Amino acid sequence: MVPPVVKQTWAVSAVLINMFAQGMMLSYPSSLLPAIQAPDSDIKVDLNTASWLASVVGVAxxxxxxxxxxxxxxGxxxxxxxxxxxxxxxxxxxxxxxANVTSLIIGRLLSGxxxxxxxxxxxxxxxxxxxxKNRGTYLNLKxxxxxxxxxxxxxxxxxxxxxxxxxxxLFPYIISLIITFTWPESPAWLVSRKEFDKSEQAFYWLRGHSDExxxxxxxxxxxxxDKPTVIKNSSFNEKVVDFLKKFTRKDFVKPVVIIALSGLLIETSCRHIFPAYASQIIGEVTGNKSQSFYYTLAIDIIITTSAIFSSVLVKMYKRRTLLFVTGFSALFVLFSVCTYLYLVSKAIISNNYTWIPISLFVLYFIFxxxxxxxxxLALLGEVLPLAHRGSxxxxxxxxxxxxxxxxxxxxxxLLESVKVYGTFTVFGSxxxxxxxxxxxxxxxTKDRTLQEIEDYFNYGRFKNDEKLNKDECEEDVKMKMIS
Known part of the structure; x- marks a missing residue:
């Protein structure tokens, strides 16, 4: 019999391979832009066009x-x-x-x-x-x-x-698509459709029959x-009104704010701008663009290793502890390297020690x-209540x-006007x-079920952290009798 963790890993692998393909898509400008900006390129682009080729994935x-x-x-x-x-x-x-810029833009839009x-x-x-127990590791592996x-x-x-x-x-997407066809449907989605029998089958296939x-x-x-059945054939206007009503619900507003801030944190920590402009950034810091590939590869290896190590740490430490300790440490290192590069640019200190800013950047990306x-990224899969995961x-x-x-x-x-130190100062702030x-x-959210997290946003506390009140106890007894 196949253990549940193997089945979960197999299902999750389709997402992780998809995320691998996303990393390729986001970093592709580092390969594309220098090539088509070269004098012998058959496709000519200026700085504005090049910036759109990199950033148009955000529009898409x-x-x-x-x-x-x-x-x-x-569906x-x-x-x-x-x-x-x-x-x-x-x-x-x-x-x-x-064969032209238009085709490249269309391609970047579709992949974006x-x-x-x-x-x-x-x-x-x-x-x-x-x-x-496995959710944090899988989410961090994204x-x-x-x-x-x-x-x-x-x-x-x-x-x-x-x-x-x-x-x-192309190939990571194709592999991910093939694995997806082997999935059962999500137990949570089936439950939201009131298909309880199918949900049980899918749930037990993924999780087994343990007490937990x-x-x-x-x-x-x-x-x-306990929730009323959703009217499936509601009009467009009714759907719009229902969506707007969500903004009066604390179990919708607060999770969405948290996820929006999470997205901002990812971008301001330079998660996407560094891979996209790695050769330019490293070339300016070292002053030797011919060696930028090796520096970039070394930093890539360190970044990937630290991300994998984070998947281990997330099982050992609380989410908040890991986020804020490493986050503020990264911020301190980032401002240190920006200060160093600024002093170099003003010729206050020598620029012969390129290993110093490179080492600081490595330390920053580790944190x-x-x-x-x-x-x-893990919070994207944890904080949204089931009823609001789509909207x-x-x-x-x-x-x-x-x-x-x-x-x-x-x-x-920014790289052209305020250089690397100014660019990272803006994002760091x-x-x-x-x-x-x-x-x-x-x-x-560590080791909490998705239902427990949903209860937190509804009631302002984790329900299992306190004794249920009398009404809740009575309701539990009734539900057990029904089941």
Whole structure:
């Protein structure tokens, strides 16, 4: 008999491979832009066009988030994950076959759509398909997968033509799509549709029949039985009104704010701008662009290793502890390296010791990838209540897409005008502000079931941390008698 953890890992592997492909998509400008900006390139671009080729994925991410949120509520997590992969496959084909800038833009838009659609959807899938004990590790491995994909692009881009890189980037999407077809449907989604028998079958296939699993399934079904049946044939206006009413509910507003801040934290910690502009950044810091590949590869390896290590730490330490300790430590290191580079630019100190800023950047990315990137991505699969996972993902995704668009769009201009130290100072300041706000509103989610986290946003506390009141006890007895 196959252990539940193996089945969970198999299902989650489709998401992780999709995230690997997303890392390739986000880092692809580091391979594409230097090649087409070269004098002998058959496709000519200026700085403005180059910045759009890098950042247009943020534009495409907006409809990606919106459509995936609709699909995951309407057709289920399995169907949604399969459908959103297809534009990514088409996008890489457009880039591989592209003969002009328009084809490249279309390709980046399509691949950006898949990238945006996969962020929240992938987190929701992991959250619903894995047990509370494994959920944190799987969610953190999303970050490691993205890092690994970025590193793969930097390696391929150094040895292969940019068209060959685009062709090779197809295969992770294809593999992820094949694995998705082997999934059962999400037990949580089936419960939300009042399909309790199918939900039990899918749940037991993924989790087994342990006492913890039985208790979690009971709480999940109980919570949904207590809710009124959703009217499926409501008009468009009724759906709009229902969506707007969500903004009066604390179990919607607070989780969405947390996820929006999480998206801002990811971007302001330079998670996406560094892979996209790695060669330019390292080239300026070292003053030797011919060696930038080796520096970039070394940092990629360290970033990926730290992201994987974070998947271990998340089982040992609380989410809040890991996030804020590593986050504020990363911020201190970042401002230190910015100060050093500023002093070098003013010729106050010598620029002969390039190992100092490189070492500080390495230390920064170690801290950042231990907490600031994986924890926010993990929260995407934890804090949204079941009833709001579609609409909440869409709204938070809109904020995240705008954040990545702005970050990737302004970075080349910042690098040209205020150099590396100024660019990272701008992003670091925003990162610090985001961390401070999150410190006051983020609950601890380690080893909590998704239902317990949902109860927290409804009642302002984790229900199992206090004795149930008399009415709740009586209701539990009734539910047990019914079951």
């Amino acid at each position: 991410g907006i409809p990606g988030f919106l459509i995936s949120s609709i699909l995951m509520d309407w 289920g997590r399995k169907m949604a994950h399969a459908i959103v992969i297809i534009p990514g496959i088409l996008g890489w084909l457009f880039i591989y076959l592209g 759509f898949t990238g945006g659609a996969s962020v929240c959807l992938g987190a929701v899938v992991i959250g619903e398909y894995s047990s509370p 970050t490691a997968s993205v890092c690994l994909g970025g590193m793969m692009i930097h390696i391929l881009g150094n040895f292969c033509h940019w068209r060959t890189v685009a062709l090779l980037s 699993a039985e208790k979690e399934l009971y709480e999940l079904i109980k919570a949904q039985k 950042a990838n231990l907490g600031c990137t994986p924890i926010p 909440g993902s869409a709204l938070a995704g809109l904020v995240m897409s705008i954040a990545i668009l702005v970050a990737l769009k302004i970075t080349p201009y 925003a990162m610090g502000l985001t961390l401070v706000v999150m410190y006051f509103i983020l609950p601890e």
